[in-house]
Amino acid sequence: xxxxxxxxxxxxxxxxxxxxxxxxxxxxxxxxxxxxxxxxxxxxxxxxxxxxxxxxxxxxxxxxxxxxxxxxxxxxxxxxxxxxxxxxxxxxxxxxxxxxxxxxxxxxxxxxxxxxxxxxxxxxxxxxxxxxxxxxxxxxxxxxxxxxxxxxxxxxxxxxxxxxxxxxxxxxxxxxxxxxxxxxxxxxxxxxxxxxxxxxxxxxxxxxxxxxxxxxxxxxxxxxxxxxxxxxxxxxxxxxxxxxxxxxxxxxxxxxxxxxxxxxxxxxxxxxxxxxxxxxxxxxxxxxxxxxxxxxxxxxxxxxxxxxxxxxxxxxxxxxxxx
Amino acid sequence: xxxxxxxxxxxxxxxxxxxxxxxxxxxxxxxxxxxxxxxxxxxxxxxxxxxxxxxxxxxxxxxxxxxxxxxxxxxxxxxxxxxxxxxxxxxxxxxxxxxxxxxxxxxxxxxxxxxxxxxxxxxxxxxxxxxxxxxxxxxxxxxxxxxxxxxxxxxxxxxxxxxxxxxxxxxxxxxxxxxxxxxxxxxxxxxxxxxxxxxxxxxxxxxxxxxxxxxxxxxxxxxxxxxxxxxxxxxxxxxxxxxxxxxxxxxxxxxxxxxxxxxxxxxxxxxxxxxxxxxxxxxxxxxxxxxxxxxxxxxxxxxxxxxxxxxxxxxxxxxxxxxxxxxxxxxxxxxxxxxxxxxxxxxxxxxxxxxxxxxxxxxxxxxxxxxxxxxxxxxxxxxxxxxxxxxxxxxxxxxxxxxxxxxxxxxxxxxxxxxxxxxxxxxxxxxxxxxxxxxxxxxxxxxxxxxxxxxxxxxxxxxxxxxxxxxxxxxxxxxxxxxxxxxxxxxxxxxxxxxxxxxxxxxxxxxxxxxxxxxxxxxxxxxxxxxxxxxxxxxxxxxxxxxxxxxxxxxxxxxxxxxxxxxxxxxxxxxxxxxxxx
Numbered sequence: 001x002x003x004x005x006x007x008x009x010x011x012x013x014x015x016x017x018x019x020x021x022x023x024x025x026x027x028x029x030x031x032x033x034x035x036x037x038x039x040x041x042x043x044x045x046x047x048x049x050x051x052x053x054x055x056x057x058x059x060x061x062x063x064x065x066x067x068x069x070x071x072x073x074x075x076x077x078x079x080x081x082x083x084x085x086x087x088x089x090x091x092x093x094x095x096x097x098x099x100x101x102x103x104x105x106x107x108x109x110x111x112x113x114x115x116x117x118x119x120x121x122x123x124x125x126x127x128x129x130x131x132x133x134x135x136x137x138x139x140x141x142x143x144x145x146x147x148x149x150x151x152x153x154x155x156x157x158x159x160x161x162x163x164x165x166x167x168x169x170x171x172x173x174x175x176x177x178x179x180x181x182x183x184x185x186x187x188x189x190x191x192x193x194x195x196x197x198x199x200x201x202x203x204x205x206x207x208x209x210x211x212x213x214x215x216x217x218x219x220x221x222x223x224x225x226x227x228x229x230x231x232x233x234x235x236x237x238x239x240x241x242x243x244x245x246x247x248x249x250x251x252x253x254x255x256x257x258x259x260x261x262x263x264x265x266x267x268x269x270x271x272x273x274x275x276x277x278x279x280x281x282x283x284x285x286x287x288x289x290x291x292x293x294x295x296x297x298x299x300x301x302x303x304x305x306x307x308x309x310x311x312x313x314x315x316x317x318x319x320x321x322x323x
Numbered sequence: 324x325x326x327x328x329x330x331x332x333x334x335x336x337x338x339x340x341x342x343x344x345x346x347x348x349x350x351x352x353x354x355x356x357x358x359x360x361x362x363x364x365x366x367x368x369x370x371x372x373x374x375x376x377x378x379x380x381x382x383x384x385x386x387x388x389x390x391x392x393x394x395x396x397x398x399x400x401x402x403x404x405x406x407x408x409x410x411x412x413x414x415x416x417x418x419x420x421x422x423x424x425x426x427x428x429x430x431x432x433x434x435x436x437x438x439x440x441x442x443x444x445x446x447x448x449x450x451x452x453x454x455x456x457x458x459x460x461x462x463x464x465x466x467x468x469x470x471x472x473x474x475x476x477x478x479x480x481x482x483x484x485x486x487x488x489x490x491x492x493x494x495x496x497x498x499x500x501x502x503x504x505x506x507x508x509x510x511x512x513x514x515x516x517x518x519x520x521x522x523x524x525x526x527x528x529x530x531x532x533x534x535x536x537x538x539x540x541x542x543x544x545x546x547x548x549x550x551x552x553x554x555x556x557x558x559x560x561x562x563x564x565x566x567x568x569x570x571x572x573x574x575x576x577x578x579x580x581x582x583x584x585x586x587x588x589x590x591x592x593x594x595x596x597x598x599x600x601x602x603x604x605x606x607x608x609x610x611x612x613x614x615x616x617x618x619x620x621x622x623x624x625x626x627x628x629x630x631x632x633x634x635x636x637x638x639x640x641x642x643x644x645x646x647x648x649x650x651x652x653x654x655x656x657x658x659x660x661x662x663x664x665x666x667x668x669x670x671x672x673x674x675x676x677x678x679x680x681x682x683x684x685x686x687x688x689x690x691x692x693x694x695x696x697x698x699x700x701x702x703x704x705x706x707x708x709x710x711x712x713x714x715x716x717x718x719x720x721x722x723x724x725x726x727x728x729x730x731x732x733x734x735x736x737x738x739x740x741x742x743x744x745x746x747x748x749x750x751x752x753x754x755x756x757x758x759x760x761x762x763x764x765x766x767x768x769x770x771x772x773x774x775x776x777x778x779x780x781x782x783x784x785x786x787x788x789x790x791x792x793x794x795x796x797x798x799x800x801x802x803x804x805x806x807x808x809x810x811x812x813x814x815x816x817x818x819x820x821x822x823x824x825x826x827x828x829x830x831x832x833x834x835x836x837x838x839x840x841x842x843x844x845x846x847x848x849x850x851x852x853x854x855x856x857x858x859x860x861x862x863x864x865x866x867x868x869x870x871x872x873x874x875x876x877x878x879x880x881x882x883x884x885x886x887x888x889x890x891x892x893x894x895x896x897x898x899x900x901x902x903x904x905x
Contacts, residue, residue: 040731040772086370087528088508098529156564168564171530174362174552175570272556272565274529282367282557285698287728 005315012311016304023300024076027293028069034287059085059290072293081294086286091294094279099298101171102268102275106260108195113202114253118242120203121210121249126237128215136207143204152197152270159193166193169272194271198264202256209252213245220244247318254310261306262299358549361834361848364562364571365553366578368528371512374494374845375447378454378748380577383491383844385532388551389430390494390517393421393440393473394485396751396841398598400653402485406435406495406518407473416480416795421473421488427541429497430516437473441465442498444475447506453773454748457755458487461792480795483754490845491601491751520546520849529555545849548834563587572834575827575843581639581701584826592832597642597824600841602651602750605702607818608743608760612778615689616741620678622815625691625742626664628671628716629709635821638704642826646819649757649811651749653822656801658808664815671716688717692741694734697724702744705820735772743776744820751841753804758788760817779816 039056056062060071075082081091124136160168167173167190178186217223218241226236265277276295283291369381374390376382393407404410407421427435444465448455461481466474475484487493497516501509515523518541521534534551554571556562559580565571567590574580574587588595607625615621635643650657675681680688691713695702703724710720723740725733734740749756759765762785765775787807794800811817827843835854840846 034729037728037732037736040728040736087368088370088512094528153560153564156561161564161568164568168568168570169556169561170554170565170570171527173570174531174554175360269558270561272530272554272558272561274527274555278529278557285726287726 005312008311008315009308012308016308020297020301020304021073024073024293024297025069027296028072029065031289031292032065032068059083076297081297082290084283084288084291084294086283086288086291091291094291095276095294095298098274098276098279101273102261102264102277105191105194105198105267105273105275106257106264108191109198110202110253110257110260112195113199113206114249116199117203117206118210118246118249120207122214122237122242122245124207124211125214125218125245133211136211140204140207143200144208146200148197148201148266149270151200152193152267155193155197156270169193169270171273190271194267194273197270198260198267202260205256206249206252210245210249213248214241217241217244243317247314250313250317251310254306254313257310258303258306261302262295359547359853360550360552361548361573361851362571363551363553363573363575364565364578365532365555366559366562367557368555372515372523372526372532373496373512374490375443375455375492375496376451376506376512378452378492380844383842384576384578385553386494386515386517387490387519387845387847388521388534388849389515389519389523390490390496391427391519391847392490392494393423393488395847396486396489396491396600396845397839398596398600398841400600400655400751400841402489405489407488410485412485414795416482417477419475419477419484421475423471423473424541425471427518428539429499429518430522430537430539431497431500432539433497433499434470435495435497435518436470437465437467438470439495439498440473441467442502443495444493447496447501448493451506452492454755455487455492457759458483458492458752479792481754481792482797482800483752486751487755489751489841490847491842519847521551521847531555540849542849547852548848551848559583566590566828566830569830573827573829573837575829575838575846576825577844579826579828579843581642581823581826584642584828585640587828592830593828594831594837595826595828596838596843597826598838598841598843599644599651599653599822599824600750601748601825602654602756602822603746603748603825604646604651604822605705605744605820606747606760607820608740608745608776609816609818610738610740610742610777611816612738613741615678615680618678619814620674621680622818623664624671624674624678624716625713625718626815626818627667627674628718629712629818629820630666631820632666634705634708637708638701639821639823643821643823646822647812648808649761649817649819650753650804650808651822654750654753656753656804658805658812660805661808661812666712668712668715675716675718682717686717687719689719690741691718691720692723692739693720693744694723694725694730694740694742695744696727696730698727699746702746705744731772735776736770738770738776742818745773747773754788754792761811762788777816779814781810781814784810 039052039059039061053062060068072082079092081095083089084091084094087094120136120140124133127133156168159166170190172178172183172186172190223236223241226240231240262277262280264275265281267273268275268278269281276299279291280295280299282288283295365381365384367381369385370379371377371382372386372389374383374386391406393405393410394402395405396402406424406427408424409422411420412418413420421440423435423437423440429435444459444462449459449462450456461477461479462484463476463478466476477484495518496511500511500516506512513526520537520540522537523532524535525531525533532553532555536546536549540546554565556565556571556578562571562574562578563580563583563586566574566587579587584595587593609616609622609625611617611622631645635645644652645663646652647663648658648661675688682688693706693709695706697703706720706722706724710722713720730743734743747756759773760775760777761779761781762775763780763782764785766778766780767774770776784807787803791800791803791807794803825842825844827838827846829837832854835852837848837851838846839850
């Protein structure tokens with residue numbers, strides 16, 4: 001089976017690498033074909049022509065596009081994604097500085113959402129067409145449809161402003177600086193609302209997929225066989241049916257995790273968290289080409305990696321996939 | 324010392340965290356030794372923290388506390404000594420002598436001298452700052468032969484100089500650290516060394532900039548606070564929520580969302596200061612190159628046809644003024660005798676008919692391409708009103724909100740516009756902020772952003788601008804400026820939509836006397852004082868309720884855990900039942 005798994009990983013990598021390359025070329029081209037001269041933005045208001053030329057030369061903006069691309073690819077392979085025009089700092093350093101916040105936020109949200117979503121999905125499927133199912137279904141429909149920017153602001157207004165029990169935003173307290181374990185608690189407090197905001201949507205999503213997969217699994221012959229062999233209901237539910245339904249849940253979780261790594265923008269902006277999504281978002285508005293391209297490449301690589309991991313997990317859960 | 328005691332009790336605290344009451348009791352005791360801090364908000368990460376290099380507001384906002392300048396300007400526009408104790412102007416108006424304070428040192432301990440002034444003015448402000456080039460146009464050199472006297476020698480008299488030597492554009496940088504470096508790439512643009520009341524100690528990008536009090540500040544007793552923290556909060560709603568909750572003590576300039584001022588004004592304990600020394604205004608730049616806008620009657624018809632009064636009252640109520648003429652109303656040089664183009668669609672129709680643009684069969688006359696930076700929702704609101712107004716006089720408006728880079732390219736440089744509405748700083752002197760929009764020598768090919776983009780050419784106006792610069796007598800200068808304004812107002816190459824004030828809001832329970840400077844973003848926070856009952860207010864500040872929060876959180880977690888356990892138990896019991904029937 002390991003051989004099969006190794007082959008699977010190789011196959012996925014063989015698909016992933018060219019995918020990332022295509023993304024790099026596309027992003028690079030699209031970004032530069034958009035209207036607006038980046039050198040103008042860079043040089044500030046009313047620059048002299050000499051200064052503009054200097055800026056262009058410094059950022060290679062005076063070279064032909066294909067040459068810019070080639071240089072870029074060569075550097076990218078070595079981990080050098082260029083210098084951010086706005087910050088004047090290496091893109092790789094900026095990304096590595098902003099990424100941990102997103103990673104922590106996303107991991108916490110996806111972990112809670114996975115546990116809760118699978119639990120709710122199984123319960124709803126088990127009690128199909130009962131009041132419990134209706135409540136879970138209704139709640140997940142709600143969580144699914146509430147726009148995150150609105151939910152986020154409501155949570156801030158309720159828990160931070162009106163009830164005054166949680167901070168309104170930021171990564172840690174600005175009034176007092178905490179150290180050591182106090183600092184951890186302080187950050188944890190600041191993360192409660194953003195994690196909840198992100199989590200609700202994901203929980204709804206995972207619940208719905210798990211429920212559907214569980215209902216399908218519970219209708220299969222092996223479930224009947226398991227009961228016939230004298231297995232308890234909970235054993236059938238959690239060991240037999242869930243084990244099969246889990247491949248669906250894990251695939252959804254993997255996909256969503258990848259999306260969130262670059263797409264927690266709204267949450268990061270509402271709560272003023274210095275994460276990758278915000279860096280990406282700001283770079284678009286500042287037309288910070290290098291940073292924008294860098295973020296895109298980093299995010300898409302992360303998605304590719306997460307998907308490979310997902311495939312491996314699914315293969316472990318369901319040996320048929322690995323074959 | 325504070326850190327050490329903190330860490331020492333951490334072991335105990337770690338345990339206490341699980342007993343919220345215990346922790347809640349301990350925290351206020353810790354908070355009393357806490358440094359006095361003001362917390363502000365910035366709308367973005369500043370690209371550089373160096374006011375003499377750029378006019379980007381976040382650069383002022385983050386840089387002014389670190390740097391100092393020869394003078395500071397209060398919000399009435401009066402000039403006060405800062406790094407210069409006093410100054411003299413020679414009778415011919417060509418020599419400005421600044422006598423510097425002798426007890427000023429840089430944050431690294433080196434003494435501040437006139438060599439720093441010379442270096443900064445000649446190499447940074449006059450070369451790199453977008454307004455600096457205009458303000459110091461006449462500067463020939465700075466004489467620094469006496470370390471405590473800086474003498475500015477000008478080729479012609481230039482009244483604008485005295486208004487330009489403040490933190491807004493002329494903050495002084497240390498020569499001994501800057502000389503010979505690549506200014507644009509200098510790391511000091513991110514971690515500045517200045518003479519200001521606060522030292523920048525920590526910059527966590529995307530999160531906060533933290534400053535500590537400059538113990539060697541040249542005015543004893545200033546600043547009154549130990550620390551300044553500027554949190555970077557890009558979302559306007561999030562900034563207001565943080566301010567309302569008390570996590571942030573002040574909002575100013577670009578971090579103050581104009582749409583929320585009326586709400587913020589009602590927060591308890593909040594004071595608001597506004598000032599328009601910088602002459603901020605939304606100007607409608609009219610492209611006079613093409614038909615029909617080359618005809619002055621058409622431009623006047625636009626002035627009569629757009630209901631600017633309605634825009635003032637509805638887009639920025641309370642903090643906007645009517646700008647009649649090319650100079651902002653806050654400026655003493657503004658000609659008060661000019662008559663406004665009243666909102667009068669009938670008159671506009673007459674002017675358009677007279678200009679030879681009658682309504683066609685469908686009732687329209689011609690198209691009006693209106694461009695602006697899409698991210699400024701204030702202009703978007705103005706544009707809606709303008710389209711409505713102009714359709715009443717038969718002009719079809721094509722609304723073209725563009726992203727900033729595209730606006731620069733399509734509008735300012737390719738000149739594919741009939742009007743661009745943009746935010747302009749017309750101060751601190753019309754030589755700097757106004758002249759650039761009208762003199763023919765400021766028309767470039769290819770065109771440049773924020774120059775004479777109307778392509779207005781009038782040799783008499785060119786001559787008068789030169790003539791006023793030679794006047795040493797302020798009354799004579801005003802006389803010429805009055806004349807210039809009459810001509811320009813008649814021509815309407817630029818239609819001022821409204822002038823607006825910079826607004827700063829601060830929490831009066833945390834500080835007093837904030838934002839008395841010309842522009843809130845240029846406040847160094849040196850003169851900000853503690854309110855009478857600060858000690859108590861700070862200790863009992865909103866975030867001191869930390870223990871309470873942990874209590875709530877723990878209680879919530881306990882309830883959830885209990886609930887889950889109960890469900891689980893119930894379910895297993897039911898499962899057992901099911902097994903029997905199966």
